[in-house]
Amino acid sequence: MLSDLVNRSQPLARDARVLVLGGGYSGGHLTRLLRALGTTVRCSRRSLSSPEADLVFDSTAGLIPTSRDLDGITHVLSTIPPTTEGHDPVLTHLGSQLKERSLTWVGYLSTTGVYGDQQGRWVSEDDPANPGQPRSQRRHACEQAWLDSGLPVQILRLPGIYGPGRSVLDSLRTGTARRILKADQVFCRIHVDDIAGACLHLMHQAAAGPGPAIVNVSDDRPAAPQDLLQYGAALLNCKLPDEEPFELASHSMSAMARSFWSENRRVRNTLLCQQLGYALLHPDFKAGLQDCLRQESQSCS
Template identity: 35%
Template structure:
């Protein structure tokens, strides 16, 4: 497949990857994506995406013509589930020139509210962060074997239409958990789409990008702003020690850091559409209340 007919293959065509897939198709790209069951295949076809079963004999011909691979699949306790399926194909993917991996800022571990950037050594404290680092290294090996550029996107807390503090407040599920000094960085779905799209259309060599906005903030402040903006009662503050949280939710509070995003701005010449939660608030309210689609 020529450079004028790019073919994007997506592993994990979910919330973060779907806008990128739609952007590619709008620009004339062929887009294929993996699936595990027939219902997912039907949903992909309805989007205009070619569904491919997640098994080697089906993957091989689809990947053979792919110029770009994007994966958003999180590694499990046994490692990245995709790499064992495609590593043996790396030497045969003659058309492949770019691989994108959606990782996480949890690879940096806890910095007690301090700043991190792409040059900060990875020091994950959580098991899922350690698995992310292992997956990043494995995808680096794959990109070397396939002679393709690898762009790793370390994502902060993802929010956007349907998944945000406004939606949580309107659904009556919002909690204001307070832990002294706790800060989270966030990234809007639209800014993930634009960053990845620019990277996959660039000639940049392999590198890491942090995807985070400009305004890390305490989580309780975000809930308060959302509640006030939609005219709902502000939930009471709950001390972290007293909060009824799942083990997964509780683990997020074990790490606190501010994430720098300078590399996206300089290397991709990109100005964030939503540099803060405040800047996204009106659009989130419009979407969640049905006045904007």
């Protein structure tokens, strides 16, 4: 819960000015955390009518923040995805302006998909990227562009993101959940609270100097998707959907869904949680789904 994260977090220095480029699910959560702590934040969306929006960034429409919009910024987080050609819109349109500023920290949200299929093996930041899916190849190209930019960049590699309004609880409620069984298949996840919390933690760490270039932001417990469904159904006291063997279910999946199921890996968070000292607010899916249910119940009361 964001209030729990606020209560245990420390604000940045008084002169900190944060620019969040892409204030959607993850970027918006960080924006709300920082504002609750009293930090000045500028947050971009494609429209000023969107939640949290202070300025507009829509490269496809030619709507780009001005130099004045970037005045005074000390920290930047970019959540904006690559173009279909694999280019980074932020570096393309704002890279030169960012380089003119004295930035303490620049974060780029990427994906653990850049590790590719590991057949269930554990991976860490020391393992080479081996992206198999075109979308992951585009992400890896953008990672490299950021690392080559000369900016004080940290790449945050994220697995599946969940949180209130975006979890198995929602698909169970709507009857769209599918209990697909594939032997030894696991997925890794991270609660949106811990994305925001990790970003803030790494911003604090950067005050003492540059940190590691790449950081996995994942929870402690890779798990089979049916384990989440079973636990979610118990929380909601609802019936589980019927089991579907993957071999049959795959025929009715979208190409995107099949691509997710084609890769299997476990992602280590040792660097973030043990070496850099970040304590996960939701260390596994059980804690995270309990939080989702609590937040959603409060929003309906």
